[in-house]
Amino acid sequence: MKVHLKIKRFNPEKDSKSWWGEYDVNVDPTDRVLDALHLVKWYQDGTFNVRRSCAHGVCGSDAVRINGQNRLACKVLIQDIVKNDGDTITVEPILGLPVIKDLIVDMEPFFDHYKSVMPYFVNDEALPADGRERLQNIADRERYDQGTKCILCACCTTSCPSFWLNDDYVGPAAVVQAHRFIFDSRDRAAEERLKILNEQMGVWRCRTAFNCTNACPREIPVTQLIGEVKKALATGEIR
Amino acid sequence: MTKHHQFDAIIVGGGGAGLEAALHASKSANVAVVTKLYPTRSHTGTAQGGIAAALGNMEPDSWEWHMYDTVKGGDYLVDQDAAEILARDAIDAIIELEHMGLPFDRTPDGKIEQRRFGGHTANFGEKAVMRACKAADRTGHMILQTLYQQCIKNKVNFFNEYFVTDIIVEDNVCRGVVAINVADSEVHLFHAKAVLIASGGFGKMFKVTSNAHTLTGDPVAAYYRRGLPLEDMEFFQFHPTGIYKLGILLSEAARGEGAIFINDKGERFMERYMPTLKDLAPRDICSRCIYEEVRAGRGIGGKDYVYMDFRPGTINKFKSGPGGRDVTREHLEKALPDILEFARVYMGIDPMKDPVPIQPTAHYAMGGIPTDADGRALADNTNVVTGLYAAGECACVSVHGANRLGTNSLVDLVVFGRRGGKAMADFCKPAGFAPLPITAAADTIAEFDRIRAGRGSERAAAIRADLQNMMTNYVGVFRNGPDMQKAVEGVRELKARFKNIKTDDTGKIFNTDVLETFELGCLLDLAEVTAAAALRRTETRGGHAREDFQERDDANWLNHSMAYRADDKRDAAVTRCDIRFENKPVTITKFQPKERKY
Numbered sequence: 001m002k003v004h005l006k007i008k009r010f011n012p013e014k015d016s017k018s019w020w021g022e023y024d025v026n027v028d029p030t031d032r033v034l035d036a037l038h039l040v041k042w043y044q045d046g047t048f049n050v051r052r053s054c055a056h057g058v059c060g061s062d063a064v065r066i067n068g069q070n071r072l073a074c075k076v077l078i079q080d081i082v083k084n085d086g087d088t089i090t091v092e093p094i095l096g097l098p099v100i101k102d103l104i105v106d107m108e109p110f111f112d113h114y115k116s117v118m119p120y121f122v123n124d125e126a127l128p129a130d131g132r133e134r135l136q137n138i139a140d141r142e143r144y145d146q147g148t149k150c151i152l153c154a155c156c157t158t159s160c161p162s163f164w165l166n167d168d169y170v171g172p173a174a175v176v177q178a179h180r181f182i183f184d185s186r187d188r189a190a191e192e193r194l195k196i197l198n199e200q201m202g203v204w205r206c207r208t209a210f211n212c213t214n215a216c217p218r219e220i221p222v223t224q225l226i227g228e229v230k231k232a233l234a235t236g237e238i239r
Numbered sequence: 240m241t242k243h244h245q246f247d248a249i250i251v252g253g254g255g256a257g258l259e260a261a262l263h264a265s266k267s268a269n270v271a272v273v274t275k276l277y278p279t280r281s282h283t284g285t286a287q288g289g290i291a292a293a294l295g296n297m298e299p300d301s302w303e304w305h306m307y308d309t310v311k312g313g314d315y316l317v318d319q320d321a322a323e324i325l326a327r328d329a330i331d332a333i334i335e336l337e338h339m340g341l342p343f344d345r346t347p348d349g350k351i352e353q354r355r356f357g358g359h360t361a362n363f364g365e366k367a368v369m370r371a372c373k374a375a376d377r378t379g380h381m382i383l384q385t386l387y388q389q390c391i392k393n394k395v396n397f398f399n400e401y402f403v404t405d406i407i408v409e410d411n412v413c414r415g416v417v418a419i420n421v422a423d424s425e426v427h428l429f430h431a432k433a434v435l436i437a438s439g440g441f442g443k444m445f446k447v448t449s450n451a452h453t454l455t456g457d458p459v460a461a462y463y464r465r466g467l468p469l470e471d472m473e474f475f476q477f478h479p480t481g482i483y484k485l486g487i488l489l490s491e492a493a494r495g496e497g498a499i500f501i502n503d504k505g506e507r508f509m510e511r512y513m514p515t516l517k518d519l520a521p522r523d524i525c526s527r528c529i530y531e532e533v534r535a536g537r538g539i540g541g542k543d544y545v546y547m548d549f550r551p552g553t554i555n556k557f558k559s560g561p562g563g564r565d566v567t568r569e570h571l572e573k574a575l576p577d578i579l580e581f582a583r584v585y586m587g588i589d590p591m592k593d594p595v596p597i598q599p600t601a602h603y604a605m606g607g608i609p610t611d612a613d614g615r616a617l618a619d620n621t622n623v624v625t626g627l628y629a630a631g632e633c634a635c636v637s638v639h640g641a642n643r644l645g646t647n648s649l650v651d652l653v654v655f656g657r658r659g660g661k662a663m664a665d666f667c668k669p670a671g672f673a674p675l676p677i678t679a680a681a682d683t684i685a686e687f688d689r690i691r692a693g694r695g696s697e698r699a700a701a702i703r704a705d706l707q708n709m710m711t712n713y714v715g716v717f718r719n720g721p722d723m724q725k726a727v728e729g730v731r732e733l734k735a736r737f738k739n740i741k742t743d744d745t746g747k748i749f750n751t752d753v754l755e756t757f758e759l760g761c762l763l764d765l766a767e768v769t770a771a772a773a774l775r776r777t778e779t780r781g782g783h784a785r786e787d788f789q790e791r792d793d794a795n796w797l798n799h800s801m802a803y804r805a806d807d808k809r810d811a812a813v814t815r816c817d818i819r820f821e822n823k824p825v826t827i828t829k830f831q832p833k834e835r836k837y
């Protein structure tokens with residue numbers, strides 16, 4: 001079938017502002033939006049740019065705004081968003097991060113926020129004397145499972161009104177990552193992380209708008225995890 | 240202007256192998272990781288099913304059994320000294336990952352939980368054993384995340400979105416790498432005492448593949464272009480369970496949990512071929528059996544695919560669950576969430592209600608840069624290239640021989656990434672910096688100028704599509720002389736077309752038009768070596784199945800192949816010359832070659 005792609009284009013070497021590129025491509029209904037973007041890049045205009053790698057929704061490279069919603073271009077099928085031959089699909093860069101070129105944004109500020117919450121396991125206690133794994137029961141393992149699914153795609157953070165308002169806010173993705181360690185029974189740095197998240201640009205910037213949860217391609221209940229962090233801060237208890 | 244950097248050690252690639260090496264090397268050396276993708280985008284993150292280690296948490300197991308399975312799985316082309324290290328070190332390496340915080344699934348008593356996987360057995364082939372450690376079906380994701388997290392903690396230096404184009408080797412001494420900063424196309428020279436290549440696979444030479452768009456093997460091609468050998472390139476693994484037409488992988492973990500293959504007649508056909516392990520036979524065998532069924536007209540609707548059936552009803556009817564036990568839908572949803580989602584999203588099929596159409600998909604490169612067991616890259620059968628290392632899928636140690644067992648790649652990454660990282664750090668301590676040749680970047684600049692100026696008539700995408708079709712059709716699961724001859728000649732024609740390339744983007748910022756074209760050139764070189772090596776090997780062994788030579792031929796072919804460019808040129812451009820082959824002996828220690836049955 002034929003679809004009409006309307007893609008927000010910007011090349012800082014040439015353009016003073018962004019413009020809409022319009023392209024018609026022939027696709028199968030079961031093709032991914034990423035396949036359609038490739039048809040533009042490979043056969044119509046090689047200067048067009050999007051990041052991608054895995055093409056099946058696990059590497060987190062191709063977060064873009066498709067018809068106004070943050071999605072991974074490789075995880076949306078044409079048939080999921082288009083009804084009739086010739087229908088239009090709009091594709092723009094995610095919002096709130098500086099655009100480098102076309103659909104490519106600068107991910108450094110996003111990763112800086114991520115790094116600011118100590119997104120790594122901390123436990124300096126002696127290792128088990130038998131040289132084996134630390135034990136963790138199934139319920140304790142389950143407690144932080146949701147956050148471990150995060151692929152750092154930034155769909156959540158770049159759909160968050162609080163982040164758009166002030167990009168110093170660490171953003172939902174960073175809170176999810178902090179949650180993953182705060183609620184891991186083996187970890188020992190929960191208090192430090194909670195202190196970071198209690199600061200002005202921390203978790204209290206969240207106004208519980210749920211955009212992030214709706215945007216997450218890994219179906220992580222982002223807002224709920226943020227709520228659990230807030231609760232831990234409010235009650236001083238990690239449960 | 241070319242920019243200069245100096246580090247003791249440079250690691251090319253931020254996947255599992257690269258990060259593991261970086262963590263260990265950075266304990267004593269000044270290290271930087273140079274990677275064309277953000278590390279967390281690396282394809283290690285897509286690995287699903289598990290990582291093997293004989294922990295024995297579920298039932299008795301031993302590293303000897305793991306070693307035996309690895310050797311037999313590789314159809315005896317495995318170097319057994321290396322396989323012993325793999326199986327022994329695996330235990331310690333997995334425990335180390337747990338200590339780094341990796342969220343493994345747990346048993347009721349809190350230990351790491353394990354599941355069955357193809358070709359992994361107890362007591363030298365007696366029955367399937369639970370050896371694969373896992374985090375649901377996102378084990379690779381958890382390994383990649385955990386290693387990256389530890390790299391942040393340990394302040395490892397990263398050059399993200401820097402594309403390595405060339406390895407600087409002179410007088411058999413490695414001096415660094417040349418890279419292009421994707422953000423602005425500037426050329427950077429990384430001067431180093433030691434370099435470790437961890438660039439992953441190169442499955443994008445095939446049409447139907449589980450590999451990422453970015454798996455094009457550029458540093459492996461660079462190695463070959465510098466006159467160094469590539470080992471066992473004819474051995475490429477076709478995984479039996481790719482989603483029909485798309486090639487997206489549905490992990491063997493599914494069969495570990497009880498899923499089975501079904502043909503058009505509703506028959507569990509693996510029972511006929513491999514009576515002991517059945518659907519859990521190694522991948523090369525399952526892929527061939529699927530096509531045997533298709534050839535016999537028993538593909539679904541007479542077409543070129545079969546079903547994988549995950550439905551609890553089917554699993555329980557055939558008693559194919561772990562230990563013959565019944566499974567529930569709830570359990571499968573918990574154990575295989577991502578795999579079930581792939582079928583739902585990309586096929587619109589709910590595997591709990593309907594069987595899933597699958598077809599073999601090009602998956603894993605057994606061959607690559609030859610190394611010893613400390614990751615040192617080889618210049619020929621015996622000598623190393625001073626200061627040059629490789630680890631992970633791009634390397635050939637060889638622990639996988641002619642066919643890799645599932646879950647053995649992730650172990651390979653951590654075991655040999657770690658050993659390579661340590662070895663390079665030890666090497667860096669006494670070593671000085673070998674001088675950089677003044678012209679180190681010249682070949683890269685010349686090739687990129689040529690591509691950027693390309694105003695011919697051939698689009699990279701069209702050449703790439705032709706290459707992928709040809710490799711899938713002629714150098715696939717079943718192979719024969721005339722077809723492979725066509726592939727070798729075909730790649731050479733594509734190389735001629737590549738001269739007449741057309742690029743659109745003349746800019747500097749994120750010029751992926753030019754980079755993708757360079758990647759295509761790398762694929763052309765690697766595909767040519769793959770096809771030529773396959774044509775040369777006149778036997779059937781592991782993943783290399785020939786219709787015209789159906790038996791394994793130990794008398795003539797129990798050796799590795801080493802492929803060299805046959806001319807004297809050394810540069811960073813697509814080669815245009817013959818390939819010279821040599822044989823390298825296989826190391827056999829504990830297990831003498833036997834017939835391979837399951």
Ligand SMILES: Cc1cc2nc3c(=O)[nH]c(=O)nc-3n(C[C@H](O)[C@H](O)[C@H](O)COP(=O)(O)OP(=O)(O)OC[C@H]3O[C@@H](n4cnc5c(N)ncnc54)[C@H](O)[C@@H]3O)c2cc1C
Pocket residue numbers: 251252253254255256257273274275276277278281282283284285286287288289290291378379401402403404437438439440449450451456457458488490602603630631632633645646647648649650652
């Ligand atoms: C879908 C799928 C499922 C799998 N499941 C399993 C499993 O369950 N168990 C198992 O054992 N194995 C599995 N495998 C195999 C295993 O995941 C891979 O072999 C392994 O992850 C490769 O890791 P690596 O570190 O060598 O390379 P990768 O993780 O692919 O990383 C390559 C790195 O090299 C960099 N790079 C490449 N080229 C350049 C360049 N020119 N310049 C700079 N940097 C470059 C990239 O940026 C990237 O960081 C699976 C593979 C796939 C595809």
Ligand code: SF4
Pocket residue numbers: 159160161162163171172205206207208209210211212213222223226
């Ligand atoms: S719930 Fe909080 S973090 Fe999520 S989008 Fe709303 S304000 Fe942002």
Ligand code: SF4
Pocket residue numbers: 149150151152153154155156157172173176215216217218219220222
């Ligand atoms: S929480 Fe979800 S949306 Fe946010 S970065 Fe992680 S995977 Fe992406």
Ligand code: FES
Pocket residue numbers: 051052053054055056057058059060061062072073074075
């Ligand atoms: S390309 Fe990897 S998530 Fe889309």
